[in-house]
Amino acid sequence: MKDFMMIFIGADYEELGLSPEELQGRMGKWWAWNNKMEAAGILKGGNALIPTAKRVSGPDRTVSDGPFVEGKELVGGYYIITAENADEVVKVAEDYPDYDLGGTVEIREVMVFDQ
Amino acid sequence: MMNPKVVDHLFRHHYGKMVSILTRIFGLSNLEIIEDAIQDTFAQAILKWRNQFPENPEAWLTRAAKNRAIDLLRQSKATQKRIERVASGPAVSQLNEMFLDHEIEDSQLRMIFVACHPNLDSKEQIAFALKTISGFSTREIASALLINEDTVSKRLSRARKKIVKKSISFNFPDAHELPKRMARVMEVIYLTFNEGFHSNNKKILVRQDLCGEAIRLCKLMLKKEKLRSGELYALFALMCFHAARLESKISANNEIIDLRHQDRSKWLFPLIVLGNDAMNKAIETEEFSPYHFEAAIAAEHVRSPSFEKTNWHKILTYYQRLNELQFSEGSLVNMAMVQLQLGEYEAARANLERVRIKELGQRAYLYYGCFAEYYTKVKNIPEAVSYLDKTILRVTNELEKEHLLKKRDHLSALIK
Numbered sequence: 427m428k429d430f431m432m433i434f435i436g437a438d439y440e441e442l443g444l445s446p447e448e449l450q451g452r453m454g455k456w457w458a459w460n461n462k463m464e465a466a467g468i469l470k471g472g473n474a475l476i477p478t479a480k481r482v483s484g485p486d487r488t489v490s491d492g493p494f495v496e497g498k499e500l501v502g503g504y505y506i507i508t509a510e511n512a513d514e515v516v517k518v519a520e521d522y523p524d525y526d527l528g529g530t531v532e533i534r535e536v537m538v539f540d541q
Numbered sequence: 542m543m544n545p546k547v548v549d550h551l552f553r554h555h556y557g558k559m560v561s562i563l564t565r566i567f568g569l570s571n572l573e574i575i576e577d578a579i580q581d582t583f584a585q586a587i588l589k590w591r592n593q594f595p596e597n598p599e600a601w602l603t604r605a606a607k608n609r610a611i612d613l614l615r616q617s618k619a620t621q622k623r624i625e626r627v628a629s630g631p632a633v634s635q636l637n638e639m640f641l642d643h644e645i646e647d648s649q650l651r652m653i654f655v656a657c658h659p660n661l662d663s664k665e666q667i668a669f670a671l672k673t674i675s676g677f678s679t680r681e682i683a684s685a686l687l688i689n690e691d692t693v694s695k696r697l698s699r700a701r702k703k704i705v706k707k708s709i710s711f712n713f714p715d716a717h718e719l720p721k722r723m724a725r726v727m728e729v730i731y732l733t734f735n736e737g738f739h740s741n742n743k744k745i746l747v748r749q750d751l752c753g754e755a756i757r758l759c760k761l762m763l764k765k766e767k768l769r770s771g772e773l774y775a776l777f778a779l780m781c782f783h784a785a786r787l788e789s790k791i792s793a794n795n796e797i798i799d800l801r802h803q804d805r806s807k808w809l810f811p812l813i814v815l816g817n818d819a820m821n822k823a824i825e826t827e828e829f830s831p832y833h834f835e836a837a838i839a840a841e842h843v844r845s846p847s848f849e850k851t852n853w854h855k856i857l858t859y860y861q862r863l864n865e866l867q868f869s870e871g872s873l874v875n876m877a878m879v880q881l882q883l884g885e886y887e888a889a890r891a892n893l894e895r896v897r898i899k900e901l902g903q904r905a906y907l908y909y910g911c912f913a914e915y916y917t918k919v920k921n922i923p924e925a926v927s928y929l930d931k932t933i934l935r936v937t938n939e940l941e942k943e944h945l946l947k948k949r950d951h952l953s954a955l956i957k
Contacts, residue, residue: 439588444584446552446553447553447678449587450553450583453587453590476588502588503588
């Protein structure tokens with residue numbers, strides 16, 4: 427088994443101006459997905475990220491304050507799950523709730539270093 | 542594994558609660574900032590709750606919305622002094638009291654009186670009430686009322702401007718004003734209900750939402766002793782009886798099912814019971830209002846085991862009394878409809894001939910429909926078809942139009 431990270435991009439709820447009722451509906455879908463992965467024993471962890479950001483760059487360690495990208499390109503959170511291969515993760519990612527809001531899931535395998 | 546229990550419509554209803562309570566604290570002039578703050582809170586909540594669900598989600602939302610509102614208001618200079626006063630010092634304990642359950646209800650009631658203030662016109666009142674008290678978004682209001690989002694935004698901003706410009710206060714009306722103001726509140730609630738009940742929106746959920754909100758607001762008013770009246774109970778009963786058969790009005794194929802053909806076993810019994818209880822309280826008063834008679838008519842329909850067994854005599858009496866109390870061309874048509882069921886064809890015709898069609902406005906199609914029914918009953922099929930055509934020409938509701946077209950095809954087949 428390998429670890430994979432699902433990275434959620436776009437679908438910034440604040441920017442999309444969803445109604446309270448719609449937001450509650452979204453929340454229900456996230457939980458359902460979360461619970462499904464837990465029940466399958468594949469979920470290792472994950473978090474949602476706050477949109478504001480800081481960047482440190484260059485030899486002078488220059489600090490700048492973000493967000494740096496538009497809502498539709500913003501990384502909003504991630505999950506780490508275990509699976510045989512990327513195709514299995516693609517299957518899991520089908521339940522991501524926010525495709526209809528323009529959201530995207532990027533799947534990346536976590537690299538394991540040989541001892 | 543998380544198994545969070547979130548009440549249906551928690552967010553939507555909590556939105557209304559928070560707007561009311563924060564408006565009471567920070568004033569109607571800050572309404573827009575307050576609404577933004579609460580919106581932000583919900584977006585935050587669902588991200589934060591994804592991994593860790595709070596023990597008491599309502600309390601979490603309340604605390605977060607209050608803090609967010611204070612943050613946003615601090616940023617606006619005009620209110621700074623007031624905010625500092627509210628956010629610190631001895632005012633804090635007073636502020637916390639505002640968040641007790643009965644105070645929240647109190648604030649919501651005040652907001653209902655603001656929404657139904659006579660200085661706003663009725664379209665603005667409904668849109669404003671749906672937004673600030675019921676927590677509908679602009680898009681949801683547009684879809685519920687079948688108007689476009691721009692129109693909703695315009696109505697909302699007009700309402701907000703008027704509230705500030707005319708210095709509408711966030712207090713209960715004075716005792717001497719109360720009956721008049723209550724009459725308007727009940728009217729707005731009933732209009733909202735009718736928007737849902739008679740809507741040609743194909744989404745049953747949207748229609749249920751509107752009817753549900755009207756009933757919820759009415760219930761909220763009934764909780765407050767000084768607002769209770771026989772009339773208010775009657776309005777509540779009336780809406781319960783109608784709502785009980787909302788779902789059976791539309792078939793699985795989205796077609797209208799008329800009263801005669803509705804599956805009565807699908808009527809929601811708990812709502813009928815609720816309506817009955819309210820009706821018993823409503824008739825404790827000496828004076829009966831139009832709502833009383835409308836509720837009595839609706840009760841008679843839900844009480845009957847079948848269309849054929851309906852007590853049309855009783856219903857006719859109620860219509861007559863309703864008409865004496867509040868004459869309307871509409872109830873003349875309704876009366877004629879009942880008389881047709883009773884076989885009193887010529888009396889029905891006489892009533893129809895009294896109707897001033899112009900006064901019916903958009904509901905003129907009901908008059909032509911009733912005439913079509915009359916000619917069907919007296920077996921003058923060609924006239925019946927011709928009146929059905931007139932009806933079809935005037936009906937705006939797509940579902941009803943389809944229903945009438947079917948009826949006409951059926952009748953035309955008889956003469957061929």
